[in-house]
C-alpha cells in the first residue's frame with residue numbers, strides 16, 4: 001500500500017529524529033517493504049490511520065488489546081485512577097490487588113513483583129535464577145524472544161529475527177557465552193545439553209508457546225520433559241508468558257498444560273495497554289529478592305497505579321464476559337474459514353492456532369522449530385501482507401510474528417477477513 005500524505009510526511013520527519021523512524025524495530029515494515037502507517041485512533045478491532053484509512057487489526061498492539069482497543073471499562077479505570085495521581089513511588093492499594101489476582105489465577109505463582117515491561121520481567125527472572133542456584137548458565141531456545149536484555153538477545157526471535165539480527169551487536173561475547181541455545185521441540189538436544197553441563201545450568205527460559213518466530217506449539221510430552229529435566233538437575237524452569245499469559249487461558253499456558261514452572265514472566269494483557277510487566281513464582285525463590293534477600297531488583301514506576309488500574313479492569317472484564325471462551329469460539333470461526341480458503345486455493349500452507357493466537361506459515365513443511373519456520377516463502381508472505389493491507393486487513397508486518405483476535409472482533413469482521421485472505425492467496 002502506498003501510504004497517504006500524512007503518514008508519508010510523518011515518517012520522513014520521524015526518520016530525522018528517531019533511529020529508523022520507529023521506537024521498536026518490528027514497526028518499520030523493513031521485511032515486507034514499504035513504510036509504516038501512523039495511527040490516529042483505535043477502537044474495538046479497528047484502527048484508523050492519520051489519513052483516514054480504516055483497518056481491521058490483528059496485531060492488537062502486539063497482544064495487550066485482548067478486549068479490543070480502548071474498551072470502556074479500561075478507559076474509565078484509567079481516568080479514575082489518574083484523577084488521584086499518576087505515580088507515587090510509595091505502595092498503593094492497586095498493586096496489592098493485582099498481586100493477589102495474579103497469585104490466584106496463575107498456578108505457578110505464589111508471590112509476584114511488578115515491573116514496567118516484559119523485558120524487565122524476563123531479565124529479572126534470569127538474575128533470580130542465577131542468585132537462587134549460584135550458577136551462571138542459562139538455556140534458551142532458537143527463535144524464542146524474551147525482550148532485549150543482553151543475555152537473551154542470542155538466537156532471538158521477533159524483530160531480531162525479522163531484521164536478520166538474532167544476535168545483537170553490543171552484547172559482550174563473555175556474557176553471550178553464558179547462554180546456551182537449543183532447538184525447540186528436540187528432546188535429544190535437551191538431554192545431551194543437561195548431560196554435559198547440567199551442574200552449570202541456573203535456568204531454562206522458554207516461551208511457553210513460542211510466538212515470536214510465528215506460532216510454534218510444543219510436541220506432546222515436550223513441556224513435561226522440560227519440567228522433569230530441570231527438576232532433576234536443580235535448574236529453575238522459567239516460563240515466559242509475556243505473550244500467552246492471561247490470553248490463552250486465565251492462568252496462561254501453565255493452566256492449559258498443567259505444568260507449573262518455578263518462575264513466570266508476564267506482561268502485555270495485565271497492563272490493559274499501559275506499560276507493564278510482572279514476574280513471579282515459587283515463594284522460596286521470590287523471597288531471594290531485595291529487600292528480603294540478596295538479589296537486587298527495583299523500579300521507580302513499578303506498580304504504577306494507572307497501569308495497575310487499567311490491567312485490573314481489563315482482567316475483571318475478561319472474567320465477567322467469559323472472554324477466553326469467546327476468544328476460542330472466534331478463533332475457531334477464523335480457523336474454519338482459513339482452512340477452507342487454503343483448500344479452495346490449493347495452498348498447503350501451515351496454519352497454527354491456540355485460542356485467539358494464530359499464524360499462517362507460507363510453507364508446506366510442518367513447523368516444529370525455527371529451522372522449519374525459516375522454510376517459509378517470504379516473498380509470497382510479503383505480497384499477501386500488502387494485498388490484505390490494501391483491502392483493509394492489518395496482519396503483523398512479518399512472517400515471524402503471531403496474530404491476535406480480540407473479543408471485539410465480530411463474526412462479520414472475521415468473515416470480511418476470510419474474503420480478503422482468499423483474494424490475497426488467489427493473487428499470489
Ligand SMILES: Cc1ncc(COP(=O)(O)O)c(C=O)c1O
Pocket residue numbers: 117118119120122145146147148207212240241242243267268277
Ligand atoms: C514472549 C515475550 N517475552 C518478552 C517480551 C518483551 O516484552 P516487552 O516488549 O514488553 O519488553 C515479548 C515482547 O516483546 C514477548 O513476546
Ligand SMILES: N[C@H](C=O)CCC(=O)O
Pocket residue numbers: 024025026027062145158159212243401
Ligand atoms: N513480537 C514482539 C513482542 O511480542 C513485538 C513487540 C516489539 O518488539 O515491539
